[in-house]
Amino acid sequence: MLARRALPPGARVHPVVSVLLPMAVLALLAGAALVPMAGRLGRRTAIWSAAGTLAVPLVLLAPLAPGALAGEVAVHRLSWLPEWGLDLSFRLDGLGLLFAVLILGIGQLVILYAAYYMPQKDGLGRLLGTLMGFAGAMLGVVLSENLLLMVVFWEITSVTSFLLVAYKHDTIEARIAARMALAVTGGGGLALLAGVLLLGRMAGSYELSAVLAAGEAIRADPLYPVMLVLVLLGAFTKSAQFPFHFWLPNAMAAPTPVSAYLHSATMVKAGIFLLLRLYPVLSGTDLWFFLVSLTGAVTLAYGAYVALLKHDLKGLLAYSTVSHLGLITLLIGMESPLSTVAALFHVVNHAIFKASLFMAAGIVDHECGTRDMRRINGMFRIMPRTAVLGIVAAASMAGVPLLNGFLSKEMFFAEAVEQGALGGYAYLLPAFATFAGVLSVAYSIRFVHDVFFNGAPVDLPRQPHEPPGWMRVPVGILAGLCLVVGLVPQLAVGAILRAASAAALGASPPDYKLVIWHGFNLPLVMSIVAMIGGVLWYLFRRVLFDLHERYAPNVAGPAAFERVFNAAVVAARAVLRLLDPGHLRRYTLYLIGGAGALGLAGFLGAKPAVLAGSLPATPADPAAHGALLALLFGAFGCAILHRHRLVAVAFVSVAGLIVSLAFIRFSAPDLALTQLSVEVVTIVLLLLSLRFMPGDAPRELPRRRAGLDAAVAGTCGLGIGALAYAMMTRPFETISGWFTANAVEGGGGTNVVNVILVDFRGFDTLGEITVLAVAALGAHALLEGLRLVPHAPAAASEADLHPIMLAMLMRPLLPLALAFALYILLRGHNLPGGGFVAGLITGVALILQYLAVGIETTSARLRLDHLRLFAVGLGLALVTGLASMVFGLPFLTSWHGYVPIPLVGKTHLASAMMFDIGVYFTVVATVLLILSEIGRLSTRERAPRPAPAARPALEEARA
């Protein structure tokens, strides 16, 4: 075991330079939004914008690359939620750099390939946009310094890969495959999140630098096994390790460029990356060794065995991917420094040859119209150039000398020989490695022989020929890379591999030589045996096919998954039916019952409480008793006569009026004003809506339900009433003294309530008017385009609809009302009033105007866009808040002072007044939007009718 020591701290990269890290990730994520927009301008724009976007991070990371190669760690930290240990911190070291180069480099080739592979009628905006989002998330995973941030990016890769696999969403296969991939990798992501939370707690930080330095403590933690299993679940599901491998072959439903990207260099490598990233922390225990190496070994053998049996071209490649991922996992699990180097080397090699194989397979599929290898034969004669490239890549996969795949496979064999952990069974691992080699040679031969040779094609749906030259370019580049890395490995990848290994090991890697010829040794013999064995295995494949047909147990992962999935859906539906009968009354009962239970829980174990507290009672006067009677009259009248809607509204208004009187009685003039004006607006609203409902609601059916409802309602009333009484009779401490004391000094106003609203608690108010705007916009969205037939009889004439008396009355009243509203608004800071009340008064005045002369006429004169009014109101409030930040003060700090105004003299002004004006506009917009929207429901329905003759005369009269 290698002694672990922390990375040499290295010169901390200057933050101005390291800010490039978040920018690189951000560029791709922004591209996810921009590329689809560019795609609207045409296919070509989409392609170029995607290629450009993907080039940005490459350029941004370039200045940092030399440092990473030299072993420096660049970290950039942006504070996000520091109290939760979640910061936007990014890091670049050798390992991150290696993966970033793979993600960005192969991504470019995939874009070029997709441009030719995807049908011309596909605008590519959606595909490439999603691809940008995916690439950004992948880059985020490999560049994250904060583990929680990495999990966030990890989840984004799951979601975006779901979208990519489901790209052909009109086919059921794609949807099922995508769902499966999401369920498996997303489930793994949840496990990973749990694991990372444990890991962060053990290390005391989620920052990778701290976690990597705390390896000893973490491995000694009693929860280490739990954490390890959770993290490994995340890695194994992502990297399609047995038994979670089944989503990957199914994900071949994705378009081939997506497969080439996701299953060579990116998605599935995220799991591998995670293993390597946390290698210094997690490895070094027996549990790690057995879990990781056994999983890897089983996956390696299983994938290789199944790959040969697949008749689907992409199926073969998918299972070979599973197998190679198993190989990499096995190498990581063997946990000698050199095996980790080999794992990294194979990550690179596999990405190169597998991407080119997928692309070559895509070309064949594209040209032949099928992927069935029993029908695709003899392609060498039809497309010789593609064939040569495909053969080079497949040879690399098989591990033929002079190609890159050979080198990492030799390293694997060498490590298998060196591995001593198995003691007396040490010969098992080399034997197993050779066997895996045999299988991998066999399926590579099948790919080459079946597709490119083996006689003539059988019954192809399309007449294949050589594809356009540009489509072969990415394949050619990758096949060329296979050769370059195979021939001059040290020159091609030596530096980055050493840097990545150092970062993954957390120590300088041992000496190794990346050369083709190591002399005639045992690994070479194993290679030769594998070659010969592979050829034989392939020659006798018919026998294997037969044996497999006859004896292999029919456990299909996807089918099992579907069974579990469907059972889960059925169970969920059953539970839902039980809990959720689809009736609002039932939900309300649940809600009330739950709230009651929570409230009562507070009394559990308490001493029997006395209802009345120690506060002396205030004497009640006869007026209060009268008001109470009126209130109860209104409330109960409404409850009893609720089916007669108009009457019920009248009763409610009685109750509302009494409530506003109560506010006056108990020294709350602001509340009384607000309540009164809201009351008016609400009544208008309810009356307007009554036009579209029958005047009387039908009797509700089962009467026995009423008994239960009455009991529940009575209990609630008694409980809350008792609670209110108990509260009111008990003394209390208030923080309001401070507000009252500071209103004039700090807020520049004498109306404490208003100062609290617009100044002390201005941020709350900003939130509240936002809620108001959201509710109004929601109502607007609901009513947009709605047509309703009014139940009330239509007015006999236009004059009835807009009574002339009201129209005449409104002429003096409207300016008066508006002036009054302005007065209320401006005095609000010092005397009862303010934006809320003034807004409501203005709203009422304008609504009256609508009623008096009609919506069209008023709107035409008012020229007021209600939606824009929201923007004005909220914007004004926000700008007032932001203005203080210009002066270096916190958001929404108010300013006030005496300003000399010509003619008026010195006037006391506070910036909070501007805020109040923003409130005012928002309230006006809310009232107008909703009421005019409901009012318009009928005018829309009247619209087709020709304008009545009386109209022009009225217009003239008004003019």
Added chain:
Amino acid sequence: MELVLATGIGGLVATGVWLLLRERAFSVVLGLALLSYAANLFIFAGGRLAPVPPPLVLGEVASGATPADPLPQALVLTAIVISFGTTAFLVALALRAIGESGTDSVDGGREEER
């Protein structure tokens, strides 16, 4: 006086809940209106009832008298306005339901079993 107000609040809650459990959306809207009265009065009563001047720093308050508690008032003020917003939203929802299903039954016309 406390008993009077508590009774009023209790009555509003009882009738509000009763209406909330009705089948027609319009009744539910009225019930919510009554409930919000009750809630507003309850929060307001959190400042306790006492014969004190309103929270305006004028006159006797400016010279040191304790006014009514302004904080619950500020809370209730915005609550009143927001309750108008939600009422409006619910009314719009009910109207939309009428447009879509022809009835303002909260369950879209389906009858509750049992």
